[in-house]
Amino acid sequence: MLKTLALTTCLGLILATPSLAETYTDPDAAWWGAFLETLDGTAPDLKALALKDPEYLAADEFSRDEALAKVMARLAASRATIDPATAEVVLSIRADFGDYDAARGGFPVSIFTPTSRLPLDPRGRSLFFRNWQDVALFPATRDQGRALRKKIGQDSLLALVTVRDIRKSQTRSEGYEGHVASVTYSTARGSEIGQITPPDVIAADPAAMAAQTEAARQKILTAAGIPPLGTTWDAAKQQLQPLWPVMASSDLVPWGNVRRVAYLWKDGAVQQNEAHDPAKGFRLYLQQREGAWMPQDGEHINVGVTDLLYGSGAGAVDTRGLGAGLACYTPEALDRCAVLIFEPKDGSHVLTGAYGVIEQRPAASAEAAFKTFLGDAAGAFEGLATIADYDREDIRQARKAPVTGGRGVPTYAAGAGHPLTANPPYDPLKNTTGIEPIRREIAIYAVEGAEGRTPLVYVVGQ
Known part of the structure; x- marks a missing residue:
């Protein structure tokens, strides 16, 4: 309030x-x-x-x-x-x-x-x-x-x-x-x-800010296990395979009488590798295990629709690909998960946006977790304390709680880099009254209320 x-x-x-x-x-x-x-x-x-x-x-x-x-x-x-x-x-x-x-x-x-x-x-x-x-x-x-x-x-x-x-x-x-x-x-x-009389503001050196922004970008890419924006689909596959146990694209292609995901990686090998629709973009889910995030195709139909969308009620912020409670579908461990967005370009697909969760150890506050994660690079960000529309009990338990805990969790939100030319790929603040989306190259949301961990949601765009 x-x-x-x-x-x-x-x-x-x-x-x-x-x-x-x-x-x-x-x-x-x-x-x-x-x-x-x-x-x-x-x-x-x-x-x-x-x-x-x-x-x-x-x-x-x-x-x-x-x-x-x-x-x-x-x-x-x-x-x-x-x-x-x-x-x-x-x-x-x-x-x-x-x-x-x-x-x-x-x-x-x-x-x-x-x-x-x-x-x-x-x-x-x-x-x-x-x-x-x-x-x-x-x-x-x-x-x-x-x-x-x-x-x-x-x-x-x-x-x-x-x-x-x-x-x-x-x-x-x-x-x-x-x-x-x-x-x-x-x-x-x-x-x-x-x-x-508080300290005067010292004008930020543009070169230093640019260096801090780049340091933050590299920190996120490394911790998240994702390639930089602009990477082609063929190059991204090679970089990601050693880093992720399970990957699946959202694009479905014909397979007999049904359809199946165009690309699937698990058990250390490519299981499916079909050409994506050259005229459409697709999402690539990077996960630790198979689960409710899987695209629904002819082979993966055992997951109920109610398991797919995790939020705190109608219109709540969707957490598909991030797990209930932002726990990456592995509530027993501190993990990471990601959703990559590829768009058609020059006859191929290139990475244009990404979002995901990097779980951190518990901290005194969301802002403290943010600063600990980024170190000196945190100086490039403008941030504020706010509320994100996730279910409080889901966040606390790191799973879909049997009882709704109420909507809204304290969150430290911050952005850095140039303004985006389009809407952000993911917006944890979409239902937060009085707050604009963080339309910056890099956005980080540190979420409070989780027992034994602090979920960091990152969003990168162009």
Whole structure:
């Protein structure tokens, strides 16, 4: 659930600063509309806005044309002065300090959580804090904490939050993300409690980011046991055979009076190797054993339809090829499984996308598992804590549970690399409200709630 923050005032002031930046204090919805249009590069309908402006509405029938022109000129001029690259916004927000956390050494702050958002305008656009973790705790020793609690009791505080570097979110629908530059807390009577100034953002070196992205790609390919995108079908078969006990393609070809899978590898040998339809793409399932993932052909008809689609209910995220509970059909072991997508090209088929699961040992959190897996390469990713539509009991037990555990498991989702030119091959967040698909070359979803393991779902596309 998103936590909605409330502004305590809406002053719309502009303060001059010694730097080149303009500081806007508690701007109103009209300013945010102009700012976000400038940020997005969209052209506003100035006439439509002017017709709703108080100055125009106050004009009589003899001066409306002059008022309209004047208001439109004012609106255009105000937009011309907005520079999202240098703008700083100071927001007055009501905040509460939670119970003192001795382990972390401070008070958790109510307004800084992974899902806290500040509504900006009637369209439903919202601001999130990109570096919320840096300011989520008001530090204090035990003695300082006792003194502070005695001073403020359980009263709410006024937080003056300075935000800069606001950008359109790549993951949140109608969302924008800003960097918190400082937070100053004071009581309702104006007595200042203290200030937090998190580290400044250091601009990422493009070459370093590219190197980290490539390192992440190689880490995933190696751990997942799959070839890089662009590999031809003939080359992929040779690379995959030593790595996987069972492989089967989704393409079915005629075989007597029935149809069977075009390609099947098991028991260390090719069992079936027919030509795939040159005009259609196909999927290749990479697995540890035969099971409910098998394409239904004339030879493999013993699996019920209800076993094929694993999810948490109607419309849930499908886990065919990944196993119930994202356990790769081997709940007794930490394993890997994959689904490769091949498309026709130049008279053959080439690998254009892939997704799968790499099971990891248990970690303190999903984000911790993600960072442990990628190491330094995690720096190339942008991530957020969210919810994925998998059944909680399936995930916990690593199998299809006899009783539904409810939909939705905590998940750390992150993406890196260039934007995709098409939809991602697989989207664990397809049913997650308020979250956009991660349309990046590489996406990783670390899923919490599994006993003795952490499933990492990876998705690679182009």
